[in-house]
Amino acid sequence: MRALVTARSEPHRVLDDDGTAEPYRMQLSIDDRVALEAALDAAEEVVAVGVGGDDARACVRSALERGADRGIHVRFDPIESIAGEKFATALARVAARESPDAVFVGESSSFSGPEIAGLAAARLDWPSVTRVTELGAENLDADAADPDAIDDRTSDTDLAVQRKLAIGRQEVVVASLPVVIGVDAGFADPDRASMDTVIAGRRAEIESNDLADLVPGETRFSMSIGGATVEHVTPNERWGRGRPPRTGTVEERIYRMLGRGEGETRSAGERIDAPPEDAADRVVEFLRANELL
Structure with a gap:
């Protein structure tokens, strides 16, 4: 399986040894770290995708240092945070060009809900599954479904996933590939990569694409305002x-x-x-x- 995974930034605050909090700085979001873990578990090749300025490129680099095989940076100078629908459009354009089997999107209620996964799937005309907590028939909870029965019903073009319905409730669905997967924040606790992986990630090349070339008609202004139209000021x-x-x-x-x-x-x-x-x-x-x- 080939997979794309989102690499978005969010503010982190780090404490010094003496307990003093440093100013916030932008790093790879916790949600996308979890999505990367899911992609690395399920796919043989993982491509990290960042959209934006230097922060986005740094997040792609961080994903490479955590085990991603390739990195793609959709480059432009953002005015402020990117609207979810615009990020989904750029992500879908990359996916259409790369033709992966799955796109993994980190999601949580505090940072980004299922809208990016759903919007990207709509633009690609792919199915989507959100709030995913397990991947593959062999990893399903016995209480949610019979793994052997699910395995018998899936083929090489299907993927069995377990998703959260509510507190204490899960369901199992079989999605046809290619698919967009919204990974629940509780999927895994991201591990630190080995030193060899970190060094390889720092040496890896990041493919850069101008926003105007990948998504014609979009500008640094339109990427922030979403679907709004400005007629006059x-x-x-x-x-x-x-x-x-x-x-x-x-x-x-x-x-x-x-x-x-x-x-x-x-x-x-x-x-x-x-x-x-x-x-x-x-x-x-x-x-x-x-x-x-």
């Missing part, structure tokens, strides 16, 4: 955001930025210097004049 001239007012005296400009202007610039931030009854009458008059009452 209007600067906010209040509270100091956007372009400041260009007309009037300094005092008038400051008042307009604070929402306390006169005439057409009147707003909810305006103060009425009058006795309470007169102030109330003026508010009612304003609401009626603007058809708000």
